[in-house]
Amino acid sequence: MKMELVNLSKKFGDVYAVKNVSLAAEDGELVALLGPSGCGKTTTLLSIAGVYRPTEGEILFNGLCVNKMQPKERDIGMVFQSYALYPHMNAYQNIVFSLVLRKRPKDEMERAAKRVSEMLGIGHLLKRKAAELSGGQQQRVALARALIKEPKLLLFDEPLSNLDARLRLSMREEIKRLQVQLGITSIYVTHDQVEAMTMADRVAVMHDGELLAYVPPEELHERPRTEFIATFIGSPSMNLADVTVDNTGGSAHAVLKNGVSVKIPKERLPRMPQRGNAVRLGIRPEDVSVVAERSADVQARVTFVESLGRENLVVCDVGGQRIQCLTGPGQKPPLDSTVGLKLDMSRAHYFDPESQVSLLWEN
Amino acid sequence: MKDSEARSGTALTQAPQFPRRLNTGPAWFWFLLPAGVITLVFFFAPVIITLVISATNMSTITGLTRWEWVGFGNYERLLSLPQTVRRFWITLRYVLFTLVFFNVGMALLIALITTHIPRQLGTFFRAVWLLPRITPVVAYVFMWQIMAAAPPHGVITSNILEPLGGPTGNLLPANAFLFIVLVNGFIGASFGMIIFTSAIESIRQDIMVASLVDGASKLQRIRYIILPQIRWPLLFVTTYQTLSLLTSYEQILVLTGGRWGTEVWALWAFNVGLDDYYGFFQYGLGAAIAAVLVIMGILFALLYMRYFRFNELLHEPRIDVL
Numbered sequence: 001m002k003m004e005l006v007n008l009s010k011k012f013g014d015v016y017a018v019k020n021v022s023l024a025a026e027d028g029e030l031v032a033l034l035g036p037s038g039c040g041k042t043t044t045l046l047s048i049a050g051v052y053r054p055t056e057g058e059i060l061f062n063g064l065c066v067n068k069m070q071p072k073e074r075d076i077g078m079v080f081q082s083y084a085l086y087p088h089m090n091a092y093q094n095i096v097f098s099l100v101l102r103k104r105p106k107d108e109m110e111r112a113a114k115r116v117s118e119m120l121g122i123g124h125l126l127k128r129k130a131a132e133l134s135g136g137q138q139q140r141v142a143l144a145r146a147l148i149k150e151p152k153l154l155l156f157d158e159p160l161s162n163l164d165a166r167l168r169l170s171m172r173e174e175i176k177r178l179q180v181q182l183g184i185t186s187i188y189v190t191h192d193q194v195e196a197m198t199m200a201d202r203v204a205v206m207h208d209g210e211l212l213a214y215v216p217p218e219e220l221h222e223r224p225r226t227e228f229i230a231t232f233i234g235s236p237s238m239n240l241a242d243v244t245v246d247n248t249g250g251s252a253h254a255v256l257k258n259g260v261s262v263k264i265p266k267e268r269l270p271r272m273p274q275r276g277n278a279v280r281l282g283i284r285p286e287d288v289s290v291v292a293e294r295s296a297d298v299q300a301r302v303t304f305v306e307s308l309g310r311e312n313l314v315v316c317d318v319g320g321q322r323i324q325c326l327t328g329p330g331q332k333p334p335l336d337s338t339v340g341l342k343l344d345m346s347r348a349h350y351f352d353p354e355s356q357v358s359l360l361w362e363n
Numbered sequence: 364m365k366d367s368e369a370r371s372g373t374a375l376t377q378a379p380q381f382p383r384r385l386n387t388g389p390a391w392f393w394f395l396l397p398a399g400v401i402t403l404v405f406f407f408a409p410v411i412i413t414l415v416i417s418a419t420n421m422s423t424i425t426g427l428t429r430w431e432w433v434g435f436g437n438y439e440r441l442l443s444l445p446q447t448v449r450r451f452w453i454t455l456r457y458v459l460f461t462l463v464f465f466n467v468g469m470a471l472l473i474a475l476i477t478t479h480i481p482r483q484l485g486t487f488f489r490a491v492w493l494l495p496r497i498t499p500v501v502a503y504v505f506m507w508q509i510m511a512a513a514p515p516h517g518v519i520t521s522n523i524l525e526p527l528g529g530p531t532g533n534l535l536p537a538n539a540f541l542f543i544v545l546v547n548g549f550i551g552a553s554f555g556m557i558i559f560t561s562a563i564e565s566i567r568q569d570i571m572v573a574s575l576v577d578g579a580s581k582l583q584r585i586r587y588i589i590l591p592q593i594r595w596p597l598l599f600v601t602t603y604q605t606l607s608l609l610t611s612y613e614q615i616l617v618l619t620g621g622r623w624g625t626e627v628w629a630l631w632a633f634n635v636g637l638d639d640y641y642g643f644f645q646y647g648l649g650a651a652i653a654a655v656l657v658i659m660g661i662l663f664a665l666l667y668m669r670y671f672r673f674n675e676l677l678h679e680p681r682i683d684v685l
Binding site for chain 2: 046049050051070071072076077078080081082084085086087088097098100101102145149155
């Protein structure tokens with residue numbers, strides 16, 4: 001089923017929780033709503049579910065406006081962060097609850113419950129109450145409860161946030177596998193960018209109730225349209241430095257505040273902002289390397305080193321400018337030493353310091 | 364705690380042992396003492412004294428010095444009295460009707476309705492329902508008497524019945540039972556209302572949303588989610604209100620004084636033991652009547668606990684060190 005939001009806004013009192021959001025999820029697509037807490041992603045989800053009425057705009061299911069429809073008429077399944085299993089029912093009763101409400105015959109319920117519980121590997125847990133199940137098991141029951149209705153649209157509200165790290169990985173894989181296999185259009189709310197990047201066909205980045213970008217995951221990382229997206233996506237987050245672009249005499253250079261200049265490759269030359277030539281340079285920690293001083297772009301003092309196992313995070317100071325870089329496991333410069341940094345300027349980004357819009361990618 | 368239990372417990376018991384002085388020493392005794400004394404003096408002692416007096420012929424004639432033991436004499440007299448069966452049925456009907464229609468029924472209805480309408484409106488209606496409870500009993504019952512009175516003062520008679528050509532006398536004698544249920548019910552409903560409302564509002568929001576998404580209508584959500592979730596407060600209010608209705612008589616005393624078939628058991632005990640027009644107070648017989656009430660109360664409480672499976676609602680604490 002195709003799900004569309006057209007200029008969707010939701011106000012609580014005088015405050016816009018969601019502001020003028022438009023996006024479309026194609027049939028079978030998994031769309032992640034990604035953003036920090038309070039960005040309006042859950043409000044958007046609950047509006048799609050029919051729990052909230054939109055203040056303005058429309059929600060379309062296959063082109064049909066569902067604004068006035070009750071949740072039960074919308075043919076949706078939903079999975080919650082807290083699992084939201086009914087505590088007074090056992091797993092089986094939880095799973096078949098929607099069928100009980102529709103007064104389906106008992107044997108149909110049993111068959112359907114068998115089908116989904118086998119799909120999720122919880123056949124042996126059906127007699128247990130919610131409190132007697134582990135977090136992962138509860139989430140499987142919740143997933144079974146959502147799937148038994150054969151919904152046209154699946155809504156996930158941070159379903160993995162309460163699970164431990166290892167379980168989160170396996171559930172992530174499983175949810176994605178099921179979603180592809182069943183081909184159900186899905187909206188997946190998360191604040192975890194890795195979850196969004198790995199699972200979603202397209203990611204909608206939200207901030208302060210507004211939709212900032214709606215693109216495939218790779219593009220979000222490689223071609224961020226705004227400074228917020230650039231720093232929000234990727235961990236550790238992108239280094240930012242105020243520079244001026246010196247485009248005189250053949251080649252272009254980015255000049256840092258302390259006078260150090262780095263050459264900008266021709267194919268990565270940014271547009272100039274409307275006023276002046278001051279821009280904000282963004283470069284990801286993985287695109288900065290610690291090198292021998294003679295081949296370095298800049299000299300830096302090491303202020304902090306954090307061992308991450310597979311790599312080291314080296315925090316440096318370049319004339320008052322903080323720059324983080326990721327180095328290989330063997331490369332761990334001592335604190336307060338001076339090192340040379342090489343910036344891979346063919347992967348640098350530039351933003352307008354005023355509008356914070358990318359000067360490389362079209363909006 | 365027994366040793367065998369401790370060993371079969373969780374990993375907590377494997378941890379370094381905490382000093383168990385609280386368990387073995389006399390500390391628990393001192394902790395329990397204040398509550399224990401209060402319970403004994405104010406809860407057990409009156410029951411014992413009632414039972415003791417019920418085995419005597421104490422009255423205003425014998426005074427506190429010349430009474431004699433009569434054993435079960437008072438109870439035998441109770442059984443032979445023609446009023447006994449009548450009082451019993453009046454009480455049962457009064458408790459049952461007030462409980463079902465008001466103290467639990469109406470309370471639940473108000474709680475459900477006021478939690479399903481805009482919040483401020485809900486709070487307003489609940490506040491209105493609290494008025495009978497905060498009005499002094501005599502003033503409150505007086506309002507009901509005015510309500511039922513004959514014209515020109517009666518509110519119902521002169522405003523509704525008279526213009527319609529209906530009966531115009533005082534409504535109270537003919538409808539006394541209805542009035543004692545209404546008078547008590549309008550006070551009693553607010554107790555359950557408050558408890559049910561807070562129980563409904565503390566049901567987890569995600570479960571409410573999940574049930575909507577699962578396709579529950581408002582009524583289905585009440586039946587399948589809200590009612591099972593507030594089973595414990597329902598048990599509590601039903602039990603508590605049964606017991607307080609069994610022993611309540613002040614409103615009835617002020618409204619009818621027990622006339623017109625409204626002398627419930629507790630009022631009977633009061634009238635016999637402490638309120639005779641001619642000053643003949645039969646303490647012994649009154650105590651026996653009251654003792655029956657105590658036994659009925661205990662039976663009801665046990666019945667409710669079994670029916671609601673009270674034990675399943677409580678979990679053994681998992682903390683071992685206390």
